[in-house]
Amino acid sequence: MGSLKNKHLIGLEHTPAKDIQKLIDTGFTFREVLDRPIKKVPSLTGKNIVNLFFENSTRTRISFELAEKRLSADVTNFSASASSVSKGEGLKDTVQNIHAMKMDCAVMRHPVPGSCLQLSKFVDAVVINAGDGTHEHPTQALLDMMSIKEKFGKLKGLNIAIVGDILHSRVALSNIYGLQKMGAKVTLCGPPHLIPRGIQKLGVSVNSDIDEVIEWADALNVLRIQRERMGVGIIPSVREYRDFFGITQERLDAHKKEIVIMHPGPMNRGVEIDSSVADGDQAIILDQVLNGVAIRMSILYLLLGPDEGEVG
Numbered sequence: 001m002g003s004l005k006n007k008h009l010i011g012l013e014h015t016p017a018k019d020i021q022k023l024i025d026t027g028f029t030f031r032e033v034l035d036r037p038i039k040k041v042p043s044l045t046g047k048n049i050v051n052l053f054f055e056n057s058t059r060t061r062i063s064f065e066l067a068e069k070r071l072s073a074d075v076t077n078f079s080a081s082a083s084s085v086s087k088g089e090g091l092k093d094t095v096q097n098i099h100a101m102k103m104d105c106a107v108m109r110h111p112v113p114g115s116c117l118q119l120s121k122f123v124d125a126v127v128i129n130a131g132d133g134t135h136e137h138p139t140q141a142l143l144d145m146m147s148i149k150e151k152f153g154k155l156k157g158l159n160i161a162i163v164g165d166i167l168h169s170r171v172a173l174s175n176i177y178g179l180q181k182m183g184a185k186v187t188l189c190g191p192p193h194l195i196p197r198g199i200q201k202l203g204v205s206v207n208s209d210i211d212e213v214i215e216w217a218d219a220l221n222v223l224r225i226q227r228e229r230m231g232v233g234i235i236p237s238v239r240e241y242r243d244f245f246g247i248t249q250e251r252l253d254a255h256k257k258e259i260v261i262m263h264p265g266p267m268n269r270g271v272e273i274d275s276s277v278a279d280g281d282q283a284i285i286l287d288q289v290l291n292g293v294a295i296r297m298s299i300l301y302l303l304l305g306p307d308e309g310e311v312g
């Protein structure tokens with residue numbers, strides 16, 4: 001079962017380029033399904049999927065649940081705050097219970113890097129990483145790449161900048177792996193202390209001058225600045241961050257060039273991105289959200305669906 005090299009989707013570091021290509025291509029097929037009057041196909045009828053969210057999520061959680069229902073799977077939701085985890089139950093006990101319930105697939109978000117890999121060792125079910133701490137967020141990077149491909153018709157040869165707190169970002173790491181495998185060039189931009197030391201060994205370049213980066217890039221993927229890191233010596237103030245790295249309308253207008261603006265959400269409007277930019281013509285942020293459902297249908301279908309055959 002499954003038409004990809006790996007049984008699980010833990011990260012893009014170990015996902016071959018041909019599988020990334022297949023996931024994106026199949027994502028476009030499911031985009032067509034989402035444009036139909038009846039947006040549901042029987043591909044995963046009889047499959048049981050559990051969504052395990054040990055950390056808050058809006059987009060990823062809703063998007064997975066919608067994707068699973070569009071594929072006719074049976075869906076169970078689990079959130080840490082509403083479970084026995086709050087009574088001290090550990091991850092292993094929780095997953096063993098889920099295993100006993102004979103789930104076919106577990107989609108998990110967890111604050112601990114490596115937790116999805118750990119889970120995959122405890123259960124027979126297919127494991128999909130919905131974000132594990134500061135490690136990877138592969139489904140976000142796949143939807144980002146699908147959205148770039150939709151806009152430009154290609155990924156190869158494009159210049160993509162990722163702007164913000166790279167050090168704490170799982171979105172950044174998955175995009176770095178994925179984009180480069182698909183032939184794009186990646187530059188990271190942010191406060192120097194929020195760029196991991198030695199990250200260039202992954203093949204990316206680093207430039208802390210946002211105006212030079214805007215001049216170079218075809219698209220900017222603007223990351224959320226985590227407010228919990230402000231005022232504790234990591235980011236001195238909102239105003240200072242916005243002055244040096246904020247994607248403001250004035251800053252974009254000064255460059256007089258076409259550029260695509262992306263953001264994985266949730267956004268801090270007025271900090272890393274202005275509302276006029278987020279809601280403006282250059283932004284594809286809501287396309288990313290729609291493509292998120294299609295790419296998650298693609299991931300579930302290719303990991304759990306029939307080996308070959310047409311999407312219903």
Ligand code: CP
Pocket residue numbers: 056057058059060061131140264265266
């Ligand atoms: N982009 C993203 O992962 O958003 P959520 O935290 O709302 O799922």
